Amino acid sequence: MARLAFRTGLRWKVSLAIACVGALIATSLSLVVHNAARASMLDNSRDVMDDRVQAAQRFYESTRRLLFQAKIDDPDLPEQLKEEASRGLRATYLQDNGSGAPEVWASVPVSNGRVLSVHGQFQDRFAVLDELDRVLVVGSLAVVLGGVALGVLIGDQLSRRLRKAAAAARKVAEGDGDIRVRDQIGGRVRDETDELAGAIDSMADALRQRLEAERRVTADIAHELRTPVTGLLTAAELLPPGRPTELVRDRAQAMRTLVEDVLEVARLDGFAERAELEDIALGEFVARRVRMVAPEAKISVVRDAYVTTDPRRLERIIGNLLANAAKHGKPPFEVTVEGRMIRVRDHGTGFPEELLKEGPSRFRTGASDRAGKGHGLGLTIAQGQARVLGARLTFRNAEPTAEGAEGAVAVLWLPDSAPTNTGSFPIIHVPD
Numbered sequence: 274m275a276r277l278a279f280r281t282g283l284r285w286k287v288s289l290a291i292a293c294v295g296a297l298i299a300t301s302l303s304l305v306v307h308n309a310a311r312a313s314m315l316d317n318s319r320d321v322m323d324d325r326v327q328a329a330q331r332f333y334e335s336t337r338r339l340l341f342q343a344k345i346d347d348p349d350l351p352e353q354l355k356e357e358a359s360r361g362l363r364a365t366y367l368q369d370n371g372s373g374a375p376e377v378w379a380s381v382p383v384s385n386g387r388v389l390s391v392h393g394q395f396q397d398r399f400a401v402l403d404e405l406d407r408v409l410v411v412g413s414l415a416v417v418l419g420g421v422a423l424g425v426l427i428g429d430q431l432s433r434r435l436r437k438a439a440a441a442a443r444k445v446a447e448g449d450g451d452i453r454v455r456d457q458i459g460g461r462v463r464d465e466t467d468e469l470a471g472a473i474d475s476m477a478d479a480l481r482q483r484l485e486a487e488r489r490v491t492a493d494i495a496h497e498l499r500t501p502v503t504g505l506l507t508a509a510e511l512l513p514p515g516r517p518t519e520l521v522r523d524r525a526q527a528m529r530t531l532v533e534d535v536l537e538v539a540r541l542d543g544f545a546e547r548a549e550l551e552d553i554a555l556g557e558f559v560a561r562r563v564r565m566v567a568p569e570a571k572i573s574v575v576r577d578a579y580v581t582t583d584p585r586r587l588e589r590i591i592g593n594l595l596a597n598a599a600k601h602g603k604p605p606f607e608v609t610v611e612g613r614m615i616r617v618r619d620h621g622t623g624f625p626e627e628l629l630k631e632g633p634s635r636f637r638t639g640a641s642d643r644a645g646k647g648h649g650l651g652l653t654i655a656q657g658q659a660r661v662l663g664a665r666l667t668f669r670n671a672e673p674t675a676e677g678a679e680g681a682v683a684v685l686w687l688p689d690s691a692p693t694n695t696g697s698f699p700i701i702h703v704p705d
Contacts, residue, residue: 287431288424295420299413303406310405318377318395319365326363326379326391333389343391345383350390354380358388368392434458434466438473445477484542499536502529534650541657548583548661555580555687556610562588563608567595570606578612580687586658590666591615593655594683600651602681613687620680623670632656632668655683663688 329343339345357364358380369375380390441457454470454477506525512518540546556577563570591608594617598606602619609616633652652668659666665686673679 287428291424303409322379575611
């Protein structure tokens with residue numbers, strides 16, 4: 274049976290904690306006050322009955338009459354008082370019957386070995402104790418409710434600051450280098466959330482500097498390799514014809530392609546690329562480019578559209594997607610244009626799980642059966658070029674058919690408006 278995970282907000286946890294502490298304190302104080310008041314009332318009742326029995330004793334010894342409803346040798350007198358009287362001592366006794374006010378006895382020995390006693394209940398005083406209990410209950414409830422309200426206010430402020438910090442951290446993770454978490458949470462309060470925001474900002478700055486340093490090193494290495502690789506390719510052209518010469522030329526050309534790809538990735542990582550926009554008929558443009566790079570691919574224009582985009586970068590994306598399908602997939606290859614959407618599909622084993630979860634990664638070619646088939650920069654470049662166009666590039670695997678056919682599906686969603694024309698982030702409508 275699956276376990277149900279309940280997620281509660283921070284403000285409710287803080288409210289519950291404050292309410293529990295408030296209830297514990299209120300209950301403890303109420304018990305202390307109740308017991309202290311009861312003990313004080315009982316002691317006062319003993320003192321009153323002791324005064325009465327002394328007055329009744331003096332009145333009896335002088336007049337032989339009883340006062341305060343006193344009795345001589347009362348048969349209901351508690352045994353403890355009889356024992357004290359036998360020793361010639363005056364005493365008081367509380368008889369608690371479990372409900373209402375306790376009965377208070379007082380006794381004193383008189384002449385002829387007899388015992389004078391008085392007893393009674395102080396109902397009016399213990400009614401005050403009941404009223405005090407009601408006041409304590411109401412006060413405890415007020416403390417608990419006030420604690421909940423205070424906890425909601427404190428927890429809501431803390432939760433709101435943490436949510437703002439989380440939203441800003443997600444923007445930083447998405448590549449927005451201008452976001453500062455500490456500025457996003459705002460406020461004059463300097464607490465642990467402010468320290469957390471400062472730590473995230475410091476970590477983001479350090480990570481950004483490290484990535485920039487790595488990008489520069491990669492770009493510098495690729496730039497330095499461009500000249501000797503070009504010289505190597507030129508020298509290979511001077512070799513005499515033969516199989517060894519073809520191998521050298523092929524490897525030199527592959528190295529040159531790799532160097533150019535690395536330089537392109539470095540430029541895309543630097544966010545320095547700008548789109549050169551033109552108005553094009555998307556269906557005609559895609560059909561013409563696909564026939565040039567992959568004549569065997571099947572082209573389908575479901576609905577044409579006029580878009581404003583960079584034709585060179587769009588051609589680069591389509592070429593890389595088709596090259597990836599040719600390297601890692603199986604024919605037939607299908608290219609579909611539907612409005613502003615371009616879909617490229619093959620019928621191979623599909624994209625690896627790592628790519629579907631984390632996106633394209635440079636120098637990672639996927640499963641072991643793809644070893645030796647490329648250097649993993651094609652999809653990385655395609656995704657970077659899509660970002661320059663303000664487009665969205667998604668990857669998924671096709672659902673298996675009854676014949677067992679699968680395949681990898683890459684979908685490019687072009688924006689409704691060009692980012693450089695609007696000065697804002699483009700709008701991309703992606704259907705469910």
